[in-house]
Amino acid sequence: MTLSRSTSTLVLNYFNRSIFNSLNSSKHNLHNSAQNSLTFKRFNSSVCWKCGKERKNSQVFCETCNAVQAPLEKDNYFKVFGLEENFDIDQQYLKNKFRKLQSMLHPDKFSNKTDEEQHISAEYSSLLNKAYSSLHTPLKRAEHLLNLRGEQIGEEQAVDDPAFLMEIMELNEEMESAGNDKEKLKALNTKNKMELERISKEVDECFRRNDIRAAKKTVIKLKYFSSLGSRINGVLRELGETD
Ligand SMILES: [Zn+2]
Structure with a gap:
């Protein structure tokens, strides 16, 4: 299955919105702590x-x-x-x-x-x-490394990688269809953790060879998977399961 460019953009906008909405609260906190800096x-x-x-x-x-x-x-x-x-x-x-x-x-x-x-x-x-x-925290550590190199991930950052978008879409659908099924959610969590591990290795390699452009793209992926992980763990916690 392939995604048309407009579908990719739609999917991406959807994920960007949901992720950055959830990040707004932490941004607010950062702002507050900067005031007491x-x-x-x-x-x-x-x-x-x-x-x-x-x-x-x-x-x-x-x-x-x-x-x-x-x-x-x-x-x-x-x-x-x-x-x-x-x-x-x-x-x-x-x-x-x-x-x-x-x-x-x-x-x-x-x-x-x-x-x-x-x-x-x-x-x-x-x-x-x-x-x-x-x-x-891996994601915050990666973002700090980017900041130290004068880079940061903006809200309009695009992921030009259809395979990655497909994967995210499928994982998201799996999450929706799992509902409150603990076993399905746990299985999905395991799968997501493996992805996070793979991407973390990629992030490390990008920084080691000082390829900041590639690092930035990979950190965005890390962000998507971290966000999915938080959502899965959030539902599991509501269902009385601890990570
Ligand atoms: Zn002294």
């Missing part, structure tokens, strides 16, 4: 804000005076955790590093410190949460 600005230098001695980005505390430092590259979540900028990351390393840094910055450890140090540690800690939640 981190105010590390005046601390962004290569010297300790307190004693003026030279410091390195990886150091949370100044080697000379032990004052807590703001991260130098707060916009690059990979660097916040000392990771290479790759899609495929060591999740266990990320988790351990996150916990270790959070414990170093725990408010209890700053109760006797100056207001300035309490302020920096609190902001650092909230940056860690933001960076972790972004790197932890």
Whole structure:
């Protein structure tokens, strides 16, 4: 079966609408968090804000005076955790590093410190949460990588791949016809997970060979399948099934 160009466009518009509607709420949240954004600005230098001695980005505390430092590259979540900028990351390393840094910055450890140090540690800690939640999820991690390369996925982004559109349409039909049938939904979920795994490998390869154009196209696919996965899991949860 082949799709005419106009049908492809219709299908695509339908999926874009449903996906981007569901993303609007998270966009709104992003906007809100930007308003309360981190105010590390005046601390962004290569010297300790307190004693003026030279410091390195990886150091949370100044080697000379032990004052807590703001991260130098707060916009690059990979660097916040000392990771290479790759899609495929060591999740266990990320988790351990996150916990270790959070414990170093725990408010209890700053109760006797100056207001300035309490302020920096609190902001650092909230940056860690933001960076972790972004790197932890494959889709958000891929989008962050695109952002770091000056790219983002727009609402009008087209997928010029009829085979992919057919697959999405079929999966969507399967989802509709499964209704509240738990077994069918679980089977569909398994199939979708396999697709997500395959696409994730593709995304990783695109970024590794620095083919940002291809990466962008593949991340859009990742977005479709992630969205389908969320919908399936949403119905399963309503039916009392946990993932
Ligand atoms: Zn210092």
